[in-house]
Structure formats: structure tokens, C-alpha cells
Amino acid sequence: xMYLKDNRIVSIISNFxxxxxxxxxxxxxxxxxxxxxxxxxxxxLAYLLGVLITARFSKGxxxxxxxxxxxxxVYNFFFTEPYYTLAVNDPSYFVTFTVMxxxxxxxxxxTSHAKKSATVAQEKESETKALYMLTNHLTDASNMQDIAVTxxxxxxxxxxxxxxxxxxxxxxxxxxxxxxxxxxxxxxSRETKNTEEIKHKTEVSQKGYxxxxxxxxWLIYGRDSILGIIRIxxxxxxxxxxxKTRLLCAMIESTALAMDRLLSAQQRIKxxxxxxxxxxxxxxxxxxxxxxxxxxxxxxxTSEMIIDMSNQSDPRYDLAKQIxxxxxxxxxxxxxxxxxxxxxxxxxxxxxxxxxxxxVVGGAVSHITQRSPEYEITIKIPNELLLxxxxxxxxxxVLINLLDNAIKHTLPGNEISVTVVHDxxxxxxxxxxxxxxxxxxxxxxxxxxxxxxxxxxxxxxAQHGIGLGLPICDAIVxxxxxxxxxxxxxxxLGAEFIFTLPMEVKSK
Amino acid sequence: MxxxxxxxxxxxxxxxxxxxxCYSLQSDGFKCITAKNAQGALNAxxxxxxxxxxxxxxxxxxxxxxxxxKVREWSEIPIIxxxxxxxxxxxxxxxxxxxxxxxxxxxxxxxxxxxxxxxxRHLYKQGGNRQQTNAKIGGLKxxxxxxxxxxxxxxxxxxxxxxxxxxLLFKNAGKVLTTSYIIREIWGVGYGNDTQAxxxxxxxLRRKIEKEPAKPRYIMTEIGVxxxxxxx
Numbered sequence: 001x002m003y004l005k006d007n008r009i010v011s012i013i014s015n016f017x018x019x020x021x022x023x024x025x026x027x028x029x030x031x032x033x034x035x036x037x038x039x040x041x042x043x044x045l046a047y048l049l050g051v052l053i054t055a056r057f058s059k060g061x062x063x064x065x066x067x068x069x070x071x072x073x074v075y076n077f078f079f080t081e082p083y084y085t086l087a088v089n090d091p092s093y094f095v096t097f098t099v100m101x102x103x104x105x106x107x108x109x110x111t112s113h114a115k116k117s118a119t120v121a122q123e124k125e126s127e128t129k130a131l132y133m134l135t136n137h138l139t140d141a142s143n144m145q146d147i148a149v150t151x152x153x154x155x156x157x158x159x160x161x162x163x164x165x166x167x168x169x170x171x172x173x174x175x176x177x178x179x180x181x182x183x184x185x186x187x188x189s190r191e192t193k194n195t196e197e198i199k200h201k202t203e204v205s206q207k208g209y210x211x212x213x214x215x216x217x218w219l220i221y222g223r224d225s226i227l228g229i230i231r232i233x234x235x236x237x238x239x240x241x242x243x244k245t246r247l248l249c250a251m252i253e254s255t256a257l258a259m260d261r262l263l264s265a266q267q268r269i270k271x272x273x274x275x276x277x278x279x280x281x282x283x284x285x286x287x288x289x290x291x292x293x294x295x296x297x298x299x300x301x302t303s304e305m306i307i308d309m310s311n312q313s314d315p316r317y318d319l320a321k322q323i324x325x326x327x328x329x330x331x332x333x334x335x336x337x338x339x340x341x342x343x344x345x346x347x348x349x350x351x352x353x354x355x356x357x358x359x360v361v362g363g364a365v366s367h368i369t370q371r372s373p374e375y376e377i378t379i380k381i382p383n384e385l386l387l388x389x390x391x392x393x394x395x396x397x398v399l400i401n402l403l404d405n406a407i408k409h410t411l412p413g414n415e416i417s418v419t420v421v422h423d424x425x426x427x428x429x430x431x432x433x434x435x436x437x438x439x440x441x442x443x444x445x446x447x448x449x450x451x452x453x454x455x456x457x458x459x460x461x462a463q464h465g466i467g468l469g470l471p472i473c474d475a476i477v478x479x480x481x482x483x484x485x486x487x488x489x490x491x492x493l494g495a496e497f498i499f500t501l502p503m504e505v506k507s508k
Numbered sequence: 509m510x511x512x513x514x515x516x517x518x519x520x521x522x523x524x525x526x527x528x529x530c531y532s533l534q535s536d537g538f539k540c541i542t543a544k545n546a547q548g549a550l551n552a553x554x555x556x557x558x559x560x561x562x563x564x565x566x567x568x569x570x571x572x573x574x575x576x577x578k579v580r581e582w583s584e585i586p587i588i589x590x591x592x593x594x595x596x597x598x599x600x601x602x603x604x605x606x607x608x609x610x611x612x613x614x615x616x617x618x619x620x621x622x623x624x625x626x627x628x629r630h631l632y633k634q635g636g637n638r639q640q641t642n643a644k645i646g647g648l649k650x651x652x653x654x655x656x657x658x659x660x661x662x663x664x665x666x667x668x669x670x671x672x673x674x675x676l677l678f679k680n681a682g683k684v685l686t687t688s689y690i691i692r693e694i695w696g697v698g699y700g701n702d703t704q705a706x707x708x709x710x711x712x713l714r715r716k717i718e719k720e721p722a723k724p725r726y727i728m729t730e731i732g733v734x735x736x737x738x739x740x
Contacts, residue, residue, distance in 0.1 A: 359707070
């Protein structure tokens with residue numbers, strides 16, 4: 001603060017001296033004019049010139065006005081009778097004084113005003129230049145560090161201080177180091193102290209900046225998070241004029257824009273890479289599955305032939321049967337993986353047509369009863385024909401997966417049912433597959449549609465799944481614009497899976 | 509009827525499956541010729557006396573669909589298509605351009621032989637060109653002359669459309685008929701490919717002849733492909 005006061009006093013004194021010497025010069029010139037007997041008006045003009053020059057070369061309106069008033073008195077003192085007094089003999093001099101006063105006041109204020117406008121324009125121009133330079137340099141930046149370095153460099157030059165920039169990472173945690181300008185050419189990297197404190201302060205800061213021991217810290221606000229802080233040393237920060245502060249804010253804004261642009265570009269590249277990887281993985285999985293499928297068909301066919309050829313008492317009968325069952329299980333797994341890769345590809349185009357519910361349900365049930373003839377599956381569907389827009393093949397797959405599940409958890413002879421009703425309120429077809437198994441564990445319920453989730457509840461010799469069946473159902477139903485849910489039955493043991501399909505084709 | 513006269517061409521690139529098919533056919537008394545690819549199949553068709561062709565859709569050299577097209581240019585030989593499960597579109601397409609039936613991998617020997625028998629039956633019917641006056645499957649009987657249908661010896665009232673649909677299925681008993689084929693036969697070529705009317709017609713027919721329409725005994729739905737009237 002002392003520095004500031006000194007500065008002002010120096011400026012007052014220098015302005016005062018300027019004014020005094022100009023008045024002195026005007027008086028000297030007046031004397032010369034008087035000696036060579038120029039008319040008195042020339043002396044008045046000399047004073048006016050002095051006032052004008054004072055206004056031009058001093059700061060603000062004050063000195064011009066002061067010079068106008070003083071010049072009247074000095075003129076009165078030296079050049080009107082009686083000389084060397086402030087008294088006036090001839091009253092007509094009062095007119096001269098008044099005109100002189102008005103003229104000098106007007107010229108001095110006009111000059112000061114013109115000067116002020118010029119200064120403002122100059123400031124504006126340098127601001128624009130600085131901003132332009134900043135944005136121009138920031139466009140070339142290829143990473144966050146680049147932006148920090150450029151911003152620090154230019155802000156330091158414009159504000160005339162050793163500014164610093166600290167970037168935050170994607171979780172809004174301050175980086176471990178930050179860059180600071182130490183001379184016009186050189187920057188250093190400093191360790192961030194009190195990372196926690198900085199984070200806390202940025203969170204509670206409401207004015208867009210906060211103050212700590214060494215710096216004034218302005219926050220760089222991105223589109224949806226804080227991207228970093230610009231740090232201005234405290235001693236420079238307090239002397240900053242309002243226009244400088246405004247300029248600093250504008251520069252911080254440009255920095256924020258540049259950072260945002262960079263981040264979104266990086267995000268886009270990341271997504272692209274992920275998509276490519278995902279597709280690659282999908283292709284790989286599909287290729288493997290395809291190649292698995294053909295030999296599996298062979299194994300199933302051949303083992304079936306051995307079953308047909310051997311006597312039931314022959315141990316080979318059981319062995320071949322085992323082979324057939326395992327191959328069958330593996331085959332349905334491969335089919336599921338194939339469906340999943342197709343669903344995840346996003347390339348799944350629904351072949352939606354109005355299909356009769358009875359046909360789709362009938363198809364799924366007959367598929368299951370062929371595989372597990374020991375189960376009796378009850379079907380309850382409305383008597384009137386229910387046509388629902390769907391991809392029949394995919395919905396059949398959903399029903400098959402759900403029925404497969406039901407069979408895995410239910411003993412032969414117990415009830416398994418498929419029910420379809422038309423819900424008039426929501427205009428949906430509601431499908432339900434219910435069994436009389438042991439039900440679903442409470443801890444499994446929220447996760448049951450997650451990929452690769454398998455239950456921890458294991459009953460003896462249960463064939464373990466790999467948790468693909470239900471996620472596939474989930475994906476297919478959602479692709480149709482429907483919902484799927486699982487619950488335990490309220491009327492006793494057993495689980496119930498319910499999914500809905502909208503009856504109307506939504507126009508997009 | 510001895511099967512020894514019938515010769516079946518098996519076109520399949522996977523050796524395992526080829527062997528399994530051939531073994532099944534031979535143990536049932538059929539003669540069996542194999543081809544590894546489309547070119548081999550076409551060669552065999554020209555040089556040998558073949559009654560039925562079993563064609564895998566995924567061949568290494570040619571698309572199965574192209575093979576069917578080529579064969580259909582000069583031969584009416586029954587073609588049974590073998591496909592993987594995710595080839596529904598190709599399956600329906602193959603049927604529409606002239607294949608007679610299809611099998612989905614993995615299939616059992618029983619399924620395979622059933623399809624072959626259906627194909628043979630149609631082959632003989634065609635060859636004999638004899639007009640049937642009536643046909644019976646299970647408790648379902650159709651009288652072509654009087655345009656009447658009986659279920660367990662009781663006459664059933666049918667609308668003209670339902671009768672046309674049922675007689676179409678009866679004439680192709682055991683064979684799968686694609687929805688587009690049925691629509692073309694009933695409503696004509698200009699009707700387009702709107703399946704909704706057919707679904708409704710089928711639902712009406714089923715409610716008259718099936719005890720439980722969702723568990724059909726006579727008319728099976730082949731989802732994504734068409735319908736098949738069971739004949740055994």
C-alpha cells in the first residue's frame with residue numbers, strides 16, 4: 001500500500017510542477033510582449049496557451065481548472081493596474097477576466113476530455129490485441145499443459161506480473177504442479193501445496209476468485225466443471241485497475257474456452273477409440289462363435305447317432321448322452337454370445353411386424369418342450385387375436401431364455417406358465433413367465449439383468465450359466481421400447497419375469 | 509417301399525456334419541453322394557441320377573442362394589436347405605426362390621429323415637400327377653370335391669378364405685410354406701407383403717381346428733419363415 005501512496009504523491013508533485021512552470025513561462029512571455037508593446041490581448045492568449053498545455057500534459061481535469069483560475073490571478077497581479085496587487089482600477093477588466101476564465105475553463109476541460117478518450121481507446125485497443133494474441137496462441141495448443149503455458153505467458157505480459165496457472169484434472173482435483181512465469185522469457189514448474197485446501201476453496205468461492213497467502217486466484221470455469229485457476233501474485237493483484245481486472249477476466253474466459261474445446265476433442269477421440277475397440281471385440285467374439293457353432297453341430301449329431309446305436313443298458317449310451325447334453329448347452333451359449341454381439345453392435349435392426357402373440361408364444365413353448373419334454377407348460381392368452389408389433393424372432397428368443405431359466409429352477413411336474421394380457425391403460429401387451437422354483441434371492445434381484453452376473457445361490461448339480469440370458473432379454477425388450485422386471489411370486493414360492501411391449505408403433 | 513433307389517446329394521463343407529448326415533441316411537437305406545462345395549454339387553447334379561439335394565447355405569465358393577437359382581434353371585429336384593440359426597432372412601429367401609424345405613443347425617437325425625420323407629412324398633405326387641379327392645391328417649379331414657372340412661368326423665364351418673388357406677397347407681403337407689408364398693397364393697401377386705391379414709386369417713382357422721391355438725397340433729408356426737402343416 002505504501003508503494004501506491006508514493007506513486008500518487010509523485011504524480012501530484014510532477015503535475016503541479018508542470019502547471020507552475022507553464023504559468024511562469026506564460027508570465028515571462030507576457031512581460032516580453034509588454035516590453036515590446038504588443039496589445040494586452042496577446043498576454044491573455046499566452047496564458048490561455050499555458051492553460052491548454054497544462055490540461056494536455058497533466059492528469060485529469062483538476063490541473064487544467066486550477067491553472068485557469070490561477071492564470072486569472074497571476075494576470076491580474078502582474079499586468080493590470082495597480083500592478084503587483086490583486087486590486088483592479090478599471091472595471092472593464094472584470095469582463096476580460098470573465099471571458100478569459102470561461103475560455104480557459106472550456107479549453108482545459110475539452111482537452112482533458114479528449115485526452116481521456118484517447119487513453120481509453122488506447123487501453124481498449126491493447127486489451128483487444130492481448131485477447132487476440134491469447135486466443136490465437138491458444139488455438140495452436142495441443143494439450144492442457146500447452147494452454148497453461150501460453151495463458152501464463154500472455155497474462156503475465158499484459159498484467160505485468162509473474163502470473164501462474166494451475167490445471168485441474170477431470171475429477172476437478174488440482175494437478176501436482178503448476179507453471180509460473182518468473183521473467184519475460186522463463187517459466188518454472190512449481191509444486192502445488194495444499195491441494196485439498198485449494199479444492200475446498202474453489203468449491204466455496206462464489207465471486208469467481210479467492211485469496212490465499214501468495215496469490216489472488218481466479219477460477220477457470222469450463223462448461224460443466226472447474227478446469228483450473230489463474231494465479232496473480234497478491235502485490236500485483238491489488239494495484240490492478242478495474243479495466244485490467246476486466247481484461248484479466250476476459251483472458252481467463254478465452255482460456256476456459258480453449259480448455260473446453262481441447263477436452264471435448266479429447267473426449268471425442270476417446271469415444272472413437274472405444275467404439276473401434278468395442279467393434280473389434282464384437283467381431284472377434286462373433287468369428288469365434290461362428291467357428292464354434294459348426295463343430296458343435298457335428299458333435300451333437302454324432303453323439304446322437306451313438307445314442308441311437310447303443311442299448312440303454314450300455315454305458316456308452318449314458319456317455320454319449322452326456323456329450324450331447326454338454327454340446328447342447330455349449331451351443332445355446334454360443335448362440336447367446338452371438339445375439340449379444342449383434343445387440344451391442346447397435347447394428348440390430350428390428351424387423352418389426354404385427355405378429356400374433358399366440359404364434360410367438362407357441363413357437364417358444366414348442367422349442368422348449370422339444371428339448372425338455374418332461375415339463376408341462378401352461379399358456380394363458382386372450383381368446384381374441386392379439387397383434388403386437390415386434391421382431392418375432394427376437395421376442396421368441398426372450399421367451400425361450402426366460403422359459404429356460406424357469407426350467408433350470410423348477411422340478412418337472414411343477415407349474416411353469418406363460419401369460420399374456422392386454423393392458424388397456426398403457427396400451428401394452430404384458431408377457432409373464434412364472435415358475436414354481438425356489439424364487440430369486442433378495443440380493444440377486446437388483447443385479448439379475450446385469451451382464452455376466454450369476455447368482456451365488458447354488459443348488460446341487462445345477463448347470464451354471466454365465467449370466468448372458470437375462471441381459472439379452474433386457475436388451476431386446478428395451479430395443480422394442482418395452483420394460484422388463486423380475487419378482488418373486490406373491491402366491492407362494494417361485495419367480496416371475498414380466499415384460500411389456502407397446503402395442504403402437506411409435507412414429508419417430 | 510425300398511429306399512435303395514433314392515439317391516441323395518449332400519452338399520456340406522464341414523466333414524463332421526457330412527459324415528453324420530451320410531451315416532444317418534445310409535443307415536436308413538438311402539444312397540448318398542457328397543460334395544464339398546457348390547462346384548462339386550453342380551458337377552454331381554449333371555453326372556449322377558439324384559433325387560434330393562441337401563444344401564448347406566454357407567458354402568466356401570458360392571452363396572447357397574446362387575446355387576439354388578442355378579439349379580432351378582433346369583431342374584425341379586427337391587432342395588432342402590441347411591442353415592445356421594441366424595440366417596433367417598436367407599432361409600426365407602431360399603424358400604421363396606425355389607428351395608422346398610429347410611433344416612436349422614443343429615438338427616437331429618430324426619428331423620433330417622422326416623424332412624427327406626416329406627420331400628420324397630411330394631416328389632412322387634408330382635410325378636404321378638394324380639388328383640386326390642380327399643386327404644386326412646390325424647383327426648382333420650379335407651374333402652376337395654365338396655369343399656368341406658371335418659374334425660373328428662364332425663363337419664366344421666369354414667369361410668371361403670379359411671378353406672383356401674387350409675387346402676393350400678394340405679396340398680403341401682409337411683412342407684414349410686413362407687408367408688409371402690401363402691399371401692401370393694391367396695390374395696395374388698399385387699397384394700404386397702402385409703402379413704397382418706394372414707395372421708388374422710390363421711388365428712381364425714386355428715380357433716376352429718386347434719384345441720389350444722398357442723399349442724397347435726396341426727398348423728405349426730415357423731417364426732420368421734412361415735407355416736407348416738404337420739403330417740405325422
